[in-house]
Amino acid sequence: MTQEIRIYLVDDEPDVTRGLSWLLESVDLKAEAHHRADPFLSSLAGHAGPACAVLDLRMPGLSGIEVMERLVARRPDVPIIFLSAHGDVPSAVRAMKLGAFDFLQKPFNPQQFLECINRARLSAVDRHAEWLKRRDYDESLSRLSVREREVLELMLEGGSSKEIGRRLDISPKTVDVHRANILRKLEVGNARELTSRFRIALKKD
């Protein structure tokens, strides 16, 4: 895992981000701290690699949950750990429903925090790779015709030309033409390569 996994700390209390940065540095992790949502969002927009974020639930301006709603649309691969100094259960429930990675109530055990960050970093790498594949797949699909997409879906399910032809009510010869076009358009050598490249994306469908 040589890839850099960026850790963002977003909390309107500088005391909290300073303390957490120091804690992370002591286990050789670097974190980028922000005290408002906007600079964090613009920094993340300029970072293409995997990342995870620690967000305070209540901040002036955009709240933690609002930030999360924006991230779900832009960077769904970034795991989010919420911090809260209030005992608000409804917000916690809502954050978890939206797909938050974890929820910690201040004051929390630092060890627990470090474990949580490590899990989030591992997850960030997987989710990032998956997200890239998914984007690649979506982008590839847009290059294919409607019929070619139907053929591709059945190919990924492992169907032969004969079976695909029968399912789509066309001749196996026509299926072969589509196959060749698909491989050319998606710039892959053969069906096995195609399957390994798009399998993860397909699972999510």
Add this chain to the structure above:
Amino acid sequence: MGLPVSPPPTDPSAQTDRLIYEQVFDNALVGICFMQHRRFLRVNARMEEMLGYQPGEMPGQSVRVVYARQEDFDEVGRVMESFPTTNRYVHERPLVAKDGSLLWCLIAGRMIEPHDPDSTSVWVVQDMSAKKQAEDQLARANQRLEQIVESRTLNLQKTNAALKLEVERRRESERAMIESREKYRVLIRNIPLGIVITDAAGEIVEINPAMQGFFASSDLATFTAMAREAECTVVGEDAVTTLRELIAACSPSVTRRVEHRTAKWEAADGSPRWFDVAGVRVPVRDLGCAIVFLDRTEQRRARAREHTQQQQLAHASRLSLMGQFASALAHELGQPLNACLSYAAGIEHRLGPELRKRPDAQEALSRIQLHLHQAGDVVKNVRAFVAKHRPEDEEIDLAALVHGTLDLLQLQLREAAVTVRLRIGEDLPRLRGTRVELQQVLVNLVVNAIEAMRGAGVARPQIEVSVARAARSRIRMSVIDNGPGVPEALSESVFQPYTTTKPGGLGMGLMMCRTIIESHGGSLQIEPRRKRGAAFRCVLPVEKGDPP
């Protein structure tokens, strides 16, 4: 109403009756008016004066002009439809004067013919804010009354002379007088004021139906007998006296004096009733005094209700205050504890090998962490306690909550003479939340506005409370005053704890308001850059826990 000696229906009798009735009507200490189809027919001088109209300006106008709100007008309309069964209406509500100012009035009314919707109704209106000036007004009224009587006596002599000369005109005059007498007779019979007339010797010679009703006496004889026995207490003197003695005490011996008392009387069923009693000498031969009884019981009860509401309000604020204080404390302590724990753990990680060589330092660091965790547990326990003792979330109709809260604050608003404008949007969705907490927010914002305006000596203090739908299924509630406003530089710091501009203030109110609104998933802010006054705006999601 008749006269002590029943004379034949000749001119002098009609004259005298009319005099009494006119004097009662024109010089009454309370506003009296006749209405038909909810329009003013006749309005006495007191009522015109009270509401700031020119003499003769009100008759013909719709009653709507004196109600502050359309709801009041409609509500009284509905009550009047039930007159055939009750034929009695006593209530306190604000009336609006011609110049727009509000008066708190005690209003009593009845239909002269309860079963006839075309019937005239008679209303008595008392400006309660003017009660302290009542004595002065009585004296002035009495003076005026004497002048009027003098000038009318003179006029009557002239008229008599004219009558002798011109029979036709005499008859015309007589008819007019009888008509007038009838009018006042109807007034005295239907007016919701008790009236007692005594003769020159102080004997009671006449009581009106309202008086019979107040004291459950079917006729004059029963009343006279009862009055000799019935005990009542004069408020302020703590003296027990009989009703008869009270009437005597309120009968001044000379024309310029007005005697008045407030008395408490216990009805046969044991329920107490309060009356304001005022007597003036009637400057008519053979007659003594007119003593007027105004039923104050409803008003007293309203005061008692207000007192209970104030207690409830204080109790609710105490409960809410405690919870908010504890949760604010937990929040404030949570942040530094978190930072301390982070640093302590960081030290342990960084100095791992060195610490193993220094068991004493390792021990101290472990203890530091142990105590930090203990402090953290205290915070968590407080938070859990507050969460457990919070009332359950419920469906809240914000419009009803605003109305209810302003009712609770009526006393404070009235004392500070604040005019309240309500702008409640239609079709507001209900929201989920904690009623007592949201009520606390509104109480704090309104009381802050009252105090800010009072502190700045605002001449016509006004508060506007508005509730409206906002985008993304949220509701916006604003409290706006016309006080000195909040300086731009303080618009964030007023929400910090211990920030106050009030002498003796704790500086916790606005912080709690914000904590409460935020715990409902909403936001509370000061509207920036206002020319005058302060505007606090909270935005609440319909579903609690939704993002603001």
